[in-house]
Amino acid sequence: MKKINRRSFLKGGLAGGAALAATGAKTASAAQDFGGYPDSMGVLVDFTKCVGCRTCEAACNKEQGLPEPEKPFDDQSVFDEQRHGGLPRRPTEKAYTVVNRYNIVGREHPLFRKVQCNHCNEPACLTSCFVNAYKKTPEGAVIYDPTVCVGCRTCMIACPFYVPAYSYSSAINPVVKKCIMCYDTRLKFGRPPACVEACPQQVMTFGKRSELLKLAHQKIRQNPDKYVDHVYGEKEVGGTAWLYLSDVPFDRIGFDTHLGNQPIINYVKEFLTVVPMVLTIWPALFTGFHLLSNRKDAKKNEETKS
């Protein structure tokens, strides 16, 4: 029988670890190119057309059965509201979409920007949720099951767009709340979200995501002096179902233009593959160390006893 000494034990352990790491890395790269469901739907938002009437907010409130707002939906004073740190409004448990105003120097009118869930192709909220509450449907919506949500709020931190809100008002069962693209009542049946349909200016165009991308680039090509040559959401964080056209650079209207084109999960995937390895190998490894280091003492004890 081959004698196991300290050196060969360590060698074996390292080799096994390396092999596991290699297979782990392989599965990570294989899952990298999902790129979204092929026939998923989306919404193309053209900020040059929005006049800030807030009809979309009213439509969302009605469709989703949300509680009474603090101010009427035709009240323009909400545009002056600021959150802590001078930040504009963001979606809350009572409003899954909000419109914000940006005063741009040199632009004739202020720019109004609608904010709601962007419905990522590879959502960070979904991958961060340890109870699997989230689901990306083939239609394109990122939906969630509030009955399994445990209120850990990891998704709120994971979301690169700061979209999921939390029902802090509920003392008994606080859960995460966000736009579901009207999946239950509309999208499931092939119909556009309520905000899209209600918009008087048709700021938003509903359609297949692939078709919307073609349309967006056609619009840019035909109006090169009007639009910024970028479709926000085409590539950002692996692509989103909601796409944006603007005449003002995106970083000036609150968009994060440094998110990169990788889905958020890619940044942690390699680390996460190491976790099971650590959990399986380390106990055996350190038990081995312990036994080895104690063997001499144990032998000595036995010898002195006998």
Add this chain to the structure above:
Amino acid sequence: MGGKKKLLGVAAVLVLTAPLASRSWAETGPDTVVLDSLANHYEAVTFDHAMHVDVAGNCATCHHHTTGEAPVDQNCGRCHSAAQGASGIACRDCHSVEPFSAANLKAIDSNPQMYHTGKPGLKGALHQKCLGCHQEMGAPTGCQDCHARNDQGDAFFRAGKYAPKPTASESHGGGH
């Protein structure tokens, strides 16, 4: 609450009612047009077509190439040259009441040759044209400057008698 959730059927049934024709209809179209596609939230608008003909001067300003005048937008001119009219001239002849209907989405999907895939629906077309020009000309741009909101509209916007009651704990709002 959930049962009450009525689908927001913006029942955009536009009735371009029979023109109250008086003067040379063949040349300038109807004098007035009643627009009531948003009847669920707003009173109908009686659009003074004759006045707008005088202001715009050119049919193509609003009607693109359909009246047989040269289109204003250069992009349209690449295909629609002057004197190439269309059988339908009214807005609703081309701009669909339900632009995102299953039929319209299918048509875009099944016909890769289709060009006007982003053509706005009737409501969008009317507002984009009207508001765009009203902003430029300094004409009224408020929602109720053109159409007065009805009771249903007040309920939808939580305004008027449906406005939220101001609470004593105004600053007590949920998350920061």
